[in-house]
Amino acid sequence: MRELVGNCIKCGKEIFCLDGFFNGVLLKGNTIYCFDCVKKDSTLPDQSSTEKK
Numbered sequence: 919m920r921e922l923v924g925n926c927i928k929c930g931k932e933i934f935c936l937d938g939f940f941n942g943v944l945l946k947g948n949t950i951y952c953f954d955c956v957k958k959d960s961t962l963p964d965q966s967s968t969e970k971k
């Protein structure tokens with residue numbers, strides 16, 4: 919099952935949810951990046967640190 923979640927805000931690539939696996943990184947505010955853009959942009963917050971208190 920493949921579900922379109924949205925587009926990478928940097929390159930516009932379509933991001934899919936594949937059998938529950940998200941094919942990109944979803945940040946706060948529904949900002950979506952593909953893995954390629956996350957790797958290239960070191961200023962992006964780590965997805966594990968988006969839950970900071």
Ligand SMILES: [Zn+2]
Nearest residue numbers: 926929952955
């Ligand atoms: Zn991208």
